[in-house]
Each structure stands twice: as C-alpha cells, then as structure tokens.
Amino acid sequence: MPVDPATCDTNLSPDLIQSVARARLRKGRLLALLVYAGTTLVLAGLMAIPFFLMAGLLPWAALSALDWQGLRLLFSGTLRAAACAVLVAVPLGLAVAMFTAHFCAPRLRAWIKPAFEILDAVPTVVLGLIAAATIAPWLKTHVATLLALMVIVPAVLLAAGMAFGARVRNEAWLPLWLLPLLIAVVAVVAAVGARHDAVAIVPSSPWNAALVGLALGFASLPLVFSVAEDALFLVPRAHTQAAFALGATRWQALTSVVMPAAGSGLVAATMLGLSRCFGETMIVLMASGNTAVGGFDPLIGLRSISAELALGMPEAAPASSAYRSLLLAALILLLLTLSLNALAEIVRDRLRRRLSAGARAT
C-alpha cells in the first residue's frame, strides 16, 4: 500500500503509518517466502536424482543378481569413446585457449569466444548426424589419411614456425594467416590419401570409437576451451608484464608465468571435458554402431552407458531386473560425472580465489 507523497501531511495518524509499514513488511515477507519455496523446489528436484536412483535399486542384496558382465562392457565402451574424444578435445581446446588468452588480438578474441559459444549450442544430435552420415563413409576408407593428418599438420606448422617465426614479431592475427596454409596442407594430404587406397587401414566397422571420438571431441571442445581460456585470462596482467620486463618472449611468459599460475584451471578443463564425454548420448547413439564389444581397439564399435539408457529404458518394465540394471548404469554414470565435476569445481574455486588474491596484492 504505497502512499503518494503529495497527499502526505505532517499530522498523519501514527496508526496509519504503522499499518502501511506493516503491510509493506508483510508483502516483503510473502515474496521472501516465494523465493524460499522456489529455491527449495529447485533443490529438491536436483537432489532427487541421486536419491531416486539409489531408492530404485533397493533392496541392495539383490544387486549381485544383475547383469554385471554387460555393465562391464558398457563401462569399457564409455571409457573407450571418452578416451578417443579427450584425445581430440583436450589438445585442441587447450591450444586454442592458450592462443586466445595470451597471443590473440583483442578484436579476434571478441570473435573467437562467441564462435565457440555457437559451437557449444549446436545440438549434439546434429553432430551425430554429420558423424554417421557424412564422416563415417569417408573414414571407412581413410583412417590412414586421418592419422597422417594428425602427424603432418602439426609438423608443417612447427616447420613453418621454425622458418618464419623469428621474422613475425606479432602473432596476434596468426590464425587468419595460417588458414590458407592449413587448408592447402589438408587438401594435399587428403588428395594423396585418396590415391593410395592400398595403404588404407580398414576398420572392422564403419561406426567405431575413432569416429565417435572425432564427433564427441568436437562436441566437448567448447567446454574445454572456455574453462581453460577463463583460467588463463584470469592471470593478472601484471604477472605477464613483469615477465616481459625481465626479457621474456610471449611464449616464455606463457610457459613460465601464466601456465604455472593457471595450471589447475587447465586440469579442471580436462576433467570437465572428460565428464561431458562420459555422459554425451546422441553422438554415441548415432555414430558408435551400438554393439557391446570390449577391448581397446579404437576401430571397432562400442555401446556406451548413455546409449544403453536411451535405447533400453523406454522398453524396460519398471522394477524388472533389466530396469534395475539400467538404474545401476545410470547411477554409475551419475557418480562418475558428479565426482569429476565436483573435483573440477573445487580446483577452479581454489584457483579463482588464489588469482583474485594475487590481483588484489598487485
């Protein structure tokens, strides 16, 4: 009940003033109650996940009757897919983060960061489609080309850097200069690879862990990048400037000052990327062939926990043994990702606190 100041005169009765104040307080209390209720609901919903999974598995004694062998295969499939994906996402993500945070021109950085946000927003079902329908037929005959690219591209870049690096003072716009070189190298290697089918490595299945790794790595790249970039960018500028003042090059400042300071952030980025890979469903569902085979061969198919949940859960009757096996699989997935996330969160939190303390001190 707001009071218009124009009608306020000095001899208002104290009762009226009190009742207005009381109404204001009551309204505030009501709104605060709503805030509490909403928060409680959110918390209850989120906390329901682990409790629901554990309650569904009761009684615990019957757990040993579940299909542990199948679960082991699913687990190994998840691990194999995640390992392949991390091999793509972590080196690329960390490299791009280092470049963007430390070398990049601010104007280029202002484009790269939203570009990765866009990549993060691309639904994974779309990446799964591209992997299954476009990359899989190519990879089936070009595994050797892919391996060659993974060696030749960094080697050519390193050689180019050796040859011309000393002449280029400012690396700020380097990616744009390197883009034509990169495209040329990829085109040449792909063309040579297409001619030499004889040396091709033939995977036993067109849908395999390597394919999943490529698509899944691409999907978790934005997460690895943004966490690592945040950590590197958080290092106070005074630190790098001190390094420059002592005669360090940009690269030396990065390796000797920035990386040690932000190192735990890079570890956190790796852990979060791994966690994302463990739980991703659509890509694995579409590109892995969904055959439950074990082993470490990246060129055979796999079936992951998440794909098993997506395929098996709607069919399983509640409280049946198959259903309980799936709940157990979901619980394992949850514990795996939760522990990785929690660990990464602790590491990041400590890093943030230390770096902001350092920034205040300087």
Place this chain on the structure above:
Amino acid sequence: MKRRSGDATTWVLGGATALCIAALVGLLGLLAVAGLEPLWPASVSELQLRDGEVLLGEIVAVEDGAIALRTSEIDRIGEAYRRLSNSEIVARSLPQDAITVTLVDGRRLFGRDRGTSAEALFGSASKPAAVLDSLHPNALGFFARGGVFLRNLGHFLGTSPSSSNLAGGVLPALIGTVVLVLLMSIMVMPLGVATAIFLHQRRGAGVRFVRAAINTLAGVPSIVYGVLGLGLFVHGIGAGIDHLFYADRLPVPTFGSGGLLWAAMTLALLTVPVVVISVEEGLARIPASFRDGSLALGATRDETLWRLLLPAARPALLTGLVFAIARAAGAVAPLMLVGVVKLAPVLPIDGGFPYLHPSRQFMHLGFAVYDAALASSDTIRGVPRAYACAGLLVAVVIALNLSAILLRNRLRERYRSLEN
C-alpha cells in the same frame, strides 16, 4: 635457440585456432548446403545403358565408378533405386521435356512430356495418389528453380509428414518442439529467478550448499535427467495421478506414460542452472549505487529487489530464458525416455478443450533428425531429410543463442558505463 623453438610452438597454437575456426565454418556451411539441398529441385537425367535399356530418373548419389539413380516409384516409396556402374552407361542427357511428378505420399514419377497431361502420362502408377506438383526441372532457370525451392520450403514447414516420415513436412515436429519449449519456459523461469534471488540476497552455508549443488548438477548428463523423468515423473507421479483420477481408464495410461508435461518438467530441471547463473550474474552486475540509493530513500530490501533490481535485470532474465530455450531445443536424449515419438497421431495443442493436452505424446525436430537418419526404411531419402531437419533446428538454436549473446554483451556494456 630456446626463443626460436618457442616461437615455432606459437604457430602450432595459432594453427589449432585456425583449424577450429575452419571446422566451425565448415560445419555451418555443410549444414546450410546439405540442409537446403533436399528442397532444391533436382534435374532429371536420361541414361542409356549398354543393354539398350533407357532409364529416366534423379541421380541421388555419386560414388567413384558408380551412380545411384532413382527411377519412377510406381507402387511404393523407396522401391526404385538402381545402382549403375559407369561402364554400363553409354550416354547421359538432361532432356528438356523431362517431367517430374511428386505425389502427395512422396513418390516421384519421371517421364517425357509429349503434350499429354501428367495424369494421363502416369496412369500406369498403381495405387494412384493425389498429385502434389509436376514440373519440368531441366527446363527451369536458376530463378525458376528458386521459386520451386521456396514452394518446397513452405511445404516442408507447413505440412504433416507422410509415408512414415519419408516425405511431407515437419509441421507437427515443429509445433511439438515449440509447445514443449514454451511449457518448459513457464516452469523454469519462476524457479530459476527465485533461486537466483536467493543466491543473490542471502549469505552463509545454505547459499554455498545451493550453489555447489547447482554447479555440480549442471554438469550431470542429460540422459540421467531423462532417467529421472521416466522413473520419477512418469512411473511415479504419473502412475499415481492415473490411479487417483483416471482409474476408470486403466490399464491404458493417461499420465502414466511419457508425455508433454513430463518432458517439459524434465527439460525445466535440465535448464534451471542456465537461468540461475544468468540471472544471478545480471543481479550482481547492477551497480551498488542503485541499491544504496533505493535503501537511502527508505525502501525495504524486498521493495528494492522487486521494484528496482529485478526490473533493471530484466535483460539478464531474458538472456537466461533464451539460453535455456536454446539448450532445451537441442536436448534430444532425455526426450527419448519421456514421450517423444516418431509419429504422433494427434498434436499436443488443438481446438478441443482444454486446448493444451499435457499428457499426449509429441513429435520433436531433434528426434526427427535421429529418426530420419538411422531408423528410416529408405536411407537415400532419410539422410537428406535428416539434414533438412537438422538445418532447421540449428538455424533456430543459433538464432536464439546469437540474440542472447548480443543481449548479454550489450547489457555488460551498459552496466559498465553506469558504473563510470
């Protein structure tokens, strides 16, 4: 020496950055091309084979040494693919008078137009279906093809699928996606804003706990949310509602099977962290002078919050909402557990009371991508269709995200200028 090797490594970092930029551009380009291509009118080729046979049809795939040709589908869709090696083909041409007739059920018929009407030409087709359109693709110029393309696009967006998702449009999937996301937004916004206010206003162990819970659970895989949605919402709450209110219809489930409401609740749970983080950031960025001024004029803390801070953070609310919508529109895995279907007989909204039917199963654009690519009987049609759906989905999601990113950046600029 160390200096030079270091500089060289910088080039590897720059190269990795270039690679990622190229990959992103390539990804979007591929989606744009492969997504729009199925709607572009294809040319009709006439192939003369070594054994004297003459075939008329669309070339749908080119491998080295062979092509795949789609000829007239007389009886049913997807029956008339021919794989021909180049050595079999004597001559190829694109006859100007070739005619393509598309039937309503998606079948395509090809022929040479010799002055007779299309119906007479294709009287041989058994199970006659209504003709959707007929055109002379080879005689069309670029702009005329563009016109056909726009008509096809309209048809794709505005009609229902036919022939078990191999042909026709994606309107039900589009409606399902939009209704689902709207319902999700109505649920997630009050909850997310309330939680953000709680985190913003209070201090102490409770806040730390809530924040830690949200941060760690934000990274839980979406499929686990789907498991919760199926087990708790569908089998738990839904079955309970059925026993209480719809006991006469049992054992046919009403709310006890996957449906729009449970899918929306699952997605709301999935996107709550996005809204909370966005709104909390918006509240935290409002300059302290705002709040101080309000408190100095005698407003209570709650009045300051509701009358001043929340309106000032309105763009942040909008940003959170748009990010949440974008995330929800792309989440397919949890939906597979809580009620998305390949073909829904009825839409979740219609003209009959109560207009919105939260217990109905629904179709979804993202699931249509998966279904067309992997579960269709005719992959030569299914994959282009999956790409068309994927292109549409990505266009919607990226447009939403771009607007949210721009909004957020403008907001940050404005608060920065307010502080100075």
